[in-house]
Amino acid sequence: MTAADPYDHHDASPAITAREVRVRLGGLEILHGIDLDAYPGEAVAIMGGNGSGKSTLVRALVGALPASAGSISVFGSPRSRATAARIGYVPQRASAGGGVTATAREVVQSGLLGAGQLLLPRDAKARALAALDDLGVANLESRDIASLSGGEQQRVLIARALVRDPDLLILDEPMAGVDVPSQEALSQALTARRDAGASIIIVLHELGVLAPLVHHAVVLEHGCVTHIGEPPRALGVHALPGHDHVHAHADLPQPDGSTFSWEVRP
Numbered sequence: 001m002t003a004a005d006p007y008d009h010h011d012a013s014p015a016i017t018a019r020e021v022r023v024r025l026g027g028l029e030i031l032h033g034i035d036l037d038a039y040p041g042e043a044v045a046i047m048g049g050n051g052s053g054k055s056t057l058v059r060a061l062v063g064a065l066p067a068s069a070g071s072i073s074v075f076g077s078p079r080s081r082a083t084a085a086r087i088g089y090v091p092q093r094a095s096a097g098g099g100v101t102a103t104a105r106e107v108v109q110s111g112l113l114g115a116g117q118l119l120l121p122r123d124a125k126a127r128a129l130a131a132l133d134d135l136g137v138a139n140l141e142s143r144d145i146a147s148l149s150g151g152e153q154q155r156v157l158i159a160r161a162l163v164r165d166p167d168l169l170i171l172d173e174p175m176a177g178v179d180v181p182s183q184e185a186l187s188q189a190l191t192a193r194r195d196a197g198a199s200i201i202i203v204l205h206e207l208g209v210l211a212p213l214v215h216h217a218v219v220l221e222h223g224c225v226t227h228i229g230e231p232p233r234a235l236g237v238h239a240l241p242g243h244d245h246v247h248a249h250a251d252l253p254q255p256d257g258s259t260f261s262w263e264v265r266p
């Protein structure tokens with residue numbers, strides 16, 4: 001948070017700090033100087049209407065997009081492979097891609113790669129299964145990821161981000177297309193990570209079941225921060241129930257610089 005922020009962080013250092021971050025896309029400046037901090041044990045919601053710059057901001061935070069100006073530091077250092085190993089990232093829901101055939105468990109297990117931990121295969125498998133179980137999808141472990149429904153794929157991807165017990169979790173609209181019981185499982189999994197000291201940044205259109213998780217919101221409008229503090233109650237039509245916010249992506253950029261993609265069923 002900024003100096004004017006009322007929250008007391010007991011002198012902890014932020015997990016991530018953005019200062020005056022500007023991003024240009026297609027010749028236009030999309031983000032016009034964003035400041036943001038998230039502290040250990042804190043969940044920050046990034047909110048705002050369609051096109052306000054939420055996904056652009058989180059993509060800049062994880063290094064999937066370059067900032068044209070400003071600075072971003074993670075655990076007090078510029079982003080690097082070492083800092084990437086401490087981040088779990090769930091991009092905006094993917095609905096298309098091309099490439100690998102993998103089971104749900106293999107997808108989750110791939111989240112352990114680059115995490116700086118050397119695990120025996122059986123331990124990696126057990127971690128992946130536990131992460132799937134936390135999201136209520138352990139029964140899908142042997143299913144081909146491409147054969148899963150959109151909401152099932154989303155839960156597997158969230159398990160993939162959680163499997164390495166990241167110190168910083170960045171999720172872009174994780175509730176899109178996820179049913180209420182699964183939202184509750186996700187809420188519990190995120191609350192457990194937050195209470196264990198992780199910092200969480202989460203793009204949301206409405207708080208829903210995550211209201212108790214979120215400490216405060218950063219609201220964007222036209223690429224600028226217009227509000228920091230109490231989360232707004234609703235954000236117009238985009239927050240209506242049934243609004244399924246799905247964007248097609250060819251791949252899923254990961255904080256370690258790799259990409260992850262798969263075929264979806266026709």
Ligand SMILES: Nc1ncnc2c1ncn2[C@@H]1O[C@H](COP(=O)(O)OP(=O)(O)OP(=O)(O)O)[C@@H](O)[C@H]1O
Nearest residue numbers: 025026028030048049050051052053054055056057
């Ligand atoms: N590659 C691009 N080239 C030009 N403009 C882009 C590009 N990608 C995104 N934009 C524009 O940047 C703005 C912010 O987009 P962004 O996806 O960050 O919004 P958002 O707040 O996440 O929206 P939504 O709620 O619809 O997901 C939009 O006006 C969008 O059209």
